[in-house]
Amino acid sequence: MSNETNRRDFLGYTFAAVAAVGGAASLVGMKQVWDPLPSVLASGFTNVELNGLKAGEPITVMWRGKPIFVLKKTADMEKSDRDLIIGEDRYTVAIGLCTHLGCIPAWKKTQWKCACHGGEFDASGKQTFGPPPRPLDLPPFAVQGSQLVLGEEGPEYKKIAAAMATA
Amino acid sequence: MAKFEKANSVGEWLDQRLNTTALTKVLMTEYWIPKDINFLWAMGVLLAVTFKILVISGLFLMMYYKPDVALAFDSVNYTIMQEVAYGWLFRHMHGVAASVVFLIIYIHMFTGIYYGSYKQGREMIWISGMLLFMTFSAAGFSGYMLPWGQMSYWAAMVITNLFGGVPVIGDALVVWIRGDFNVADATLTRFFMLHVFLLPIVIMGIIGLHFYTLRIPHVNNQEGADIDYDAEAEKYLAGNKKEAKVIPFWPIFISKDFAILGIFLIFYFYLVFFHYNFAMDPVNFDPADAMVTPAHIYPEWYFLWSYEVLRGFFFDVGPVKAFDIGLMAFGFANVIFLVLPWLDRDPAILPAHKRPGFRVWFWILMVDLIVLTVYGKLPPTGINAWVGFASASVFILLFVALPFITKADAKKRGA
Numbered sequence: 176m177s178n179e180t181n182r183r184d185f186l187g188y189t190f191a192a193v194a195a196v197g198g199a200a201s202l203v204g205m206k207q208v209w210d211p212l213p214s215v216l217a218s219g220f221t222n223v224e225l226n227g228l229k230a231g232e233p234i235t236v237m238w239r240g241k242p243i244f245v246l247k248k249t250a251d252m253e254k255s256d257r258d259l260i261i262g263e264d265r266y267t268v269a270i271g272l273c274t275h276l277g278c279i280p281a282w283k284k285t286q287w288k289c290a291c292h293g294g295e296f297d298a299s300g301k302q303t304f305g306p307p308p309r310p311l312d313l314p315p316f317a318v319q320g321s322q323l324v325l326g327e328e329g330p331e332y333k334k335i336a337a338a339m340a341t342a
Numbered sequence: 343m344a345k346f347e348k349a350n351s352v353g354e355w356l357d358q359r360l361n362t363t364a365l366t367k368v369l370m371t372e373y374w375i376p377k378d379i380n381f382l383w384a385m386g387v388l389l390a391v392t393f394k395i396l397v398i399s400g401l402f403l404m405m406y407y408k409p410d411v412a413l414a415f416d417s418v419n420y421t422i423m424q425e426v427a428y429g430w431l432f433r434h435m436h437g438v439a440a441s442v443v444f445l446i447i448y449i450h451m452f453t454g455i456y457y458g459s460y461k462q463g464r465e466m467i468w469i470s471g472m473l474l475f476m477t478f479s480a481a482g483f484s485g486y487m488l489p490w491g492q493m494s495y496w497a498a499m500v501i502t503n504l505f506g507g508v509p510v511i512g513d514a515l516v517v518w519i520r521g522d523f524n525v526a527d528a529t530l531t532r533f534f535m536l537h538v539f540l541l542p543i544v545i546m547g548i549i550g551l552h553f554y555t556l557r558i559p560h561v562n563n564q565e566g567a568d569i570d571y572d573a574e575a576e577k578y579l580a581g582n583k584k585e586a587k588v589i590p591f592w593p594i595f596i597s598k599d600f601a602i603l604g605i606f607l608i609f610y611f612y613l614v615f616f617h618y619n620f621a622m623d624p625v626n627f628d629p630a631d632a633m634v635t636p637a638h639i640y641p642e643w644y645f646l647w648s649y650e651v652l653r654g655f656f657f658d659v660g661p662v663k664a665f666d667i668g669l670m671a672f673g674f675a676n677v678i679f680l681v682l683p684w685l686d687r688d689p690a691i692l693p694a695h696k697r698p699g700f701r702v703w704f705w706i707l708m709v710d711l712i713v714l715t716v717y718g719k720l721p722p723t724g725i726n727a728w729v730g731f732a733s734a735s736v737f738i739l740l741f742v743a744l745p746f747i748t749k750a751d752a753k754k755r756g757a
Binding site: 211237240241274275279 | 496503518520523638653722
């Protein structure tokens with residue numbers, strides 16, 4: 176009798192072990208099904224021509240399905256550690272999604288204002304009012320001549336990212 | 343094997359094999375309902391019918407809907423609305439029912455709160471009901487996204503971004519949920535799966551559980567009276583129907599539900615045919631555009647109160663960011679109702695009008711939820727931001743105060 180019970184217990188434990196391995200393996204598979212596809216991850220680089228930008232009038236370009244703000248600062252706009260300096264010109268480069276919940280803020284003369292929850296960002300991308308917890312995010316970029324290549328981490332990007340991390 | 347004899351009717355044949363007579367007794371003719379309940383107890387049947395309408399109209403929509411970012415908008419706004427015969431009817435039935443189902447859920451829920459139907463012994467009824475509310479919310483949100491209009495897109499953007507608030511893994515979690523860096527095709531197709539299969543199946547399962555939770559503690563009544571169901575049922579079955587405090591669910595009690603259902607369906611189809619627009623946001627008739635945010639984003643009316651709690655806290659407190667405070671408040675608002683049975687420290691089951699402190703609490707909560715709902719739709723600037731802050735704070739303080747208020751009520755009664 177006790178022999179039989181032990182044998183059944185052993186079968187039960189064996190099955191539990193097999194099921195646990197299979198269950199864990201399928202969870203890994205299920206997690207990966209929801210991961211971004213390789214074609215999404217490989218979505219390429221975006222080039223932005225900086226010549227011809229008007230100071231004080233930001234442009235919006237699309238990169239990885241996200242809006243990117245590029246603003247050439249006017250002389251009376253406050254300087255910032257995150258400015259991208261090319262020659263005489265200072266630029267603000269930022270992912271154009273409110274760091275609160277991801278709406279696109281609109282440019283109103285001197286600042287970006289988000290309609291969703293009233294968040295405001297100054298010309299340097301710093302949050303000045305409302306719920307946004309941090310400045311507008313910095314997209315990875317490299318500078319090639321007068322072109323900005325979004326998606327590549329150049330030395331200028333690394334410098335600004337480091338300055339933002341310590342701020 | 344059991345002994346089978348020649349059956350004289352289809353019913354008898356089935357009874358021998360499936361025990362249908364006993365089953366009908368347990369589920370219907372000897373499922374006892376107290377006499378002392380009003381029309382507010384009909385909301386359960388109304389919800390069951392509305393859910394059925396949602397499932398059936400959804401099946402018809404699914405035959406023409408295309409879950410693809412390039413095709414979704416036109417498949418809804420052109421194919422279903424213009425080409426499919428009565429496609430407009432199924433869409434409006436689905437859209438209006440999705441909205442009305444929340445109205446009835448809220449009435450159902452606050453009836454339970456008013457009469458104390460979540461207390462001692464009925465906790466599982468309450469919990470399974472709140473789980474249903476949560477899965478209905480997820481189903482409502484995932485369905486709202488499918489027409490791929492501007493409001494759909496930005497609602498998905500905001501809601502998926504909420505997961506960015508999770509510590510450490512937040513940003514990666516958002517990408518994982520979306521399947522892309524942005525709300526995109528992968529997001530649409532997985533939400534389609536959730537909306538048409540996984541969530542409805544889960545809802546059906548929890549509905550089964552919710553019905554089952556009623557069997558042992560039985561349904562509450564207007565006075566919160568403790569009824570001896572066995573004794574009362576015996577009286578009824580012995581023919582003493584007048585003195586028995588209970589009646590069978592079928593066919594006696596259900597007739598009242600049917601009467602109220604009739605009135606509800608007239609109201610519902612009035613909305614479907616004449617006021618379907620209230621469930622359709624004009625912004626959603628613009629196709630989704632990742633490069634333009636609508637001037638003002640707000641959810642459907644039934645999420646406005648928790649949306650306003652989320653954005654009510656717009657300033658930092660010391661080292662804590664406004665974003666995190668809002669997120670914590672939002673989390674609080676969405677789970678606090680779940681633990682209501684333990685926040686209420688009054689041991690007696692009584693309607694709110696017999697508990698002076700709780701009565702005041704209940705109506706302040708009602709007013710606060712209405713204020714939150716109204717201000718949730720207004721732009722959060724100037725004075726609106728402060729009204730939002732005040733009403734969101736009141737909401738949280740109400741639940742903090744509840745254990746003390748209910749305890750004081752019990753003491754006053756001498757319990």
